[in-house]
Each structure stands twice: as structure tokens, then as C-alpha cells.
Amino acid sequence: MSVATLQHEVMITGIRRCGAYKVLALAAPDMARTARPGQFVNIGLDPDTGHLLRRPFSIYRTYADEGLVEIAFDVLGPGTQWIATRPACTFLDVVGPLGTPFAEPTIDGRAVMVGGGYGASALFQLAHELRSAGRRTTLIAGAATEQRVFGIGETSDAFDEVIITTDDGSAGVRGLVTDAMTDVDGAAAVYACGPMPMLAAVAALAGSRGIACHVATEEFMACGIGVCWTCVVPVRTSDGVKMQRCCTEGPVFDGSAVEWR
């Protein structure tokens, strides 16, 4: 029964520009229904490119009624270049949804979400669901420049409160996302997605205030489905440090348990 439901031939319904990033919309009714915030998809490339491995991307938005799944990505190398140049109405080989989603807050209070670069995209669906359940959300989105703050024009609709930080001051406050986390006391939980050094800093800050912190990590992934053990993150457990799979036990980990290196 469960065999073959995770790999899909999905049609690209469109690719649009969003600041420095691209947003890819996929007609994927099954995934649109089942995907949870924090999960990711693994997109197959054309093997004739000589680039064999799938490319993992967090899920940006899902629209169950329309059967649509969106991902947001940065064009960095051959894989993302290939995906960015697929014409609409062509098909992609997508495995997903994969990985362990964000856990809901266990106590009352607002949810603070911290996104670095395209990492902010992984927080939109979570905000949507938490707000539907009546919870207030704050987004702290940071990047090098205004262009690289993900979805800067959409954030005020998606979150109750938005703070922007940029390295060069081209938008919001000049500085790092952690500089803007002065006012997190009383938050029910912090959710973060972005570069590993940012996650480490956010987790340390949340920890020092005694706030639960859920981080969506990124590691190199060869398979994305739990069998190659290339994607591990060192995590402290009651049994000592264990190498856990970013694609299976993660990508979301308890920020206070990750052994940041």
C-alpha cells in the first residue's frame, strides 16, 4: 500500500522571481495534502547533466485545495540552474514530503520565527498553520542585502509582526538576526531556518532565555531517504552524542541538543 507514494512525477505550473530567489510551483495534490511545515522535497535532475544526486529543498507553501506545493530557492550551481530553467508544464521527478516536521509549541504564547536568507521560506507554512490555530507569530528575517531577505514583500501578510535585518542596512536594521532577538521573553517557542552558524547563535540565545528552540538544519544529502548516512548532525541524547540523519530524524532538531561545531 505505502509503496510508491513518495515518488511523484509532478508538473511545474510556474516559476517566478522573488527578490534574489526563485519560487517553483508544482502540481502535487498528494504532497499538498500530506506535507507538514519543516519537511522537504528532493528533486531529481536530468542524469545526462552528469549531476546525479537529487537536490533537497524545504517546502515553502502548500495549497491543499489547489493541489499545489511551492518551494523557494537560490540559484547557486548546476542543479539549481537546471531547475530554474525548466519550462512551465514540464515534469519533475520529486521525492517527498520527507523528514521530521516542526513540532507545535507546547505552551501558550507567541511563536518567534527566525529566517536567514532563503531559510525564511521554510517558516511561512508554519506561520500560516499556527495563526489559523489562533497563535501570534513574529518573523525575524535576515540576509546580506534587501534582495536576499526572502519574500520581503509578503512577510507582513504572513506574520503578525515582522523585523528585518540586513548586513548592509539596505533594509530594516543593520545587523544580525540575533541582534533583533532582544524581545523574545515570554515566547512559546523559537523556530529557525538558515545557515548553520546562524542556527547555532539562535539556539544559544533561545537556550539562555529558557525558550524551546526548533532548528531546521541543512547537511549534504546523497539520498534524502535515510539509507546513506552522509547527512548526519551530531545530537546530544540521554545515551551520549549520536550522529542523527538530517533527512530522517531531522531536518528539524531541538536546538538545545545539537552539538554545534
Add this chain to the structure above:
Amino acid sequence: MNDLSVNLAGVRLGNPVVTASGCFGSGKEMSRFVDLQRLGAVVCKTVTLKPRLGIDPPRGAETPSGMLNAIGLQNPGVDAFVRNDLAWLADRNVKAIASIGGQSVEEYVACAEALNGAPALVAMELNLSCPNLEDRGFMFALSAERTAEVTRAVKEVASVPILPKLSPDVTNIVEIADAAAGAGADGLALINTTLGMAIDTVTFKPKLSTATGGLSGPAIKPIAVRCVFQVARALPHLPLIGMGGVRTGDDALELILAGATAVAVGTATFIDPHATEHVIQRLEEILRERNIASIDQLRGQVKIEG
């Protein structure tokens, strides 16, 4: 009716397609994609006597038509493997080939003993691409002598056929294969990954935390075909599991023509989780199209002039 079944060192497999160690876990995760009973057998990830944490990330990097990996043999230890993984496979009637590793001859022997009488087990591979702490950390597979030593010692205690797995990183693979056969190997698995390295040209750092790592995928297929061919010519009666870069049924056929009895699919599963099933389907098609009664008739049939 076209017959895909093969006899691998006395073990009847429904078809010649098995999984490559370390590329399929023990099948649990893959059962979301693949009907495990359709596989010839599941070759499990290498286990050692005690649990191993493995090395720090980054553990992988993509390279032209392939990838590098260095995992450091992360595994839960042989006892947990028997209790959890082999029991799980046995419940589902799946044939399992274990893979054991070690840093000394004694560790291989203790692992093999721990596997005696284990459920689902039909054979075991000896992963000889492990550093030998009694030989300045050199891989067992680099030396004919060490290969023979481990093989002989494990053969004495093992209750199932043993298949030493060879590395292509040697001057003369036939010499190593011959040593293993002489020491009682029931068959051989070849090839393991070949050592490679990649450097990030922006950070000047190696892409793997260990600097060097094993190269796999289509990039190494010609090396695999060559190794299987050379060993099969020298030792025509020794059953071989061929592997290295197999992505399609035609790739598998190439290794069978070179002399392999069974074929393992590794890295291709990362690219397409259904790769093993597609390879089986294509082999069935090849037999039907060419009206060949049994896959065994194709083994070693490469035509060499003169």
C-alpha cells in the same frame, strides 16, 4: 518462461539483483519504495562488533557522474543488528546478506560468530576496505596475505557462505581474489569504492571531513567491469557479486557478461529509489526480447577475439 534465478555460492536467489552494502540500510527505510521480496537479496550496511559513531560531517560530495563518501562505518553493532534488522527482514521473508567489518582479524571472527544462527541470513560479505589496526591502519583488501588471513579465520566459524569484498585500489586484483579463494572464500563481492578526493575551490578545504573518501556511481563502472572480468577469467568457478555504477538493466548485463553471477545496485538507489526494481524489469525484458531461457546463460559471455 525466462528464468532470472541464480545460484550464488549455493544460495538460490530469485533474481541476480541485490543491494550494495551501505546504500540500502537494512531495507526498512527502502520498504517505503521497494517490495523487498522482489529483490534477489538485501545486502545490509556493514556492521562491526561494537556500535560505531562514525565520522563528523561533511560525509559526502557530488563529483562528475559519481559521488565521494566517508561514513566511518557508523553502525549499531552486530548484536543490535541481529535483534532489530535481521529479525525485521526475517518477518518479511526477505533474504539477507550481512556485511561485517573490523579492525583486526579477531573482530571479524567475533562478528561472524555473533551472526551464527541469525534469522534471514543466507550469506555474509566481509568488507575488507577497513583499516587494519594490526597493520599500521592499511586496509585488509590491499594485501593478499591479510585478505587470506581474515578469510581463513572467518571461514572456520561462519555457518553461511562467505563473500570477501575486494577493493579496486590494488595493483593486481587477481592476486587478491586468488588469495581469498585459496583461503576458503565461497565467492567474492567486487568492487568497493575507489579512493578519491575533492577540494572546494572557494574555501580551499577538502569537501569531506576526512579529506579523502570512496568514489562510487557511474564514474567507476568501467573499473568494476574490468575487475569482474579479470577475476572471472582467472577464477571461472568462483561466484561473484559485481557492482560499481550500475544504474540500469543494461549496466547489470555488462557485469554479468564480464562474469558476475549477481549484481548489486548502490549509488543508483540515491538517484532513483526504485532503481533496483527497474534493473530487474529490464533484465526480464532483455531475456524476453532476445529469447534467452536463463540469465545464467549470459554469465561470462563477453566475446573476446583470439
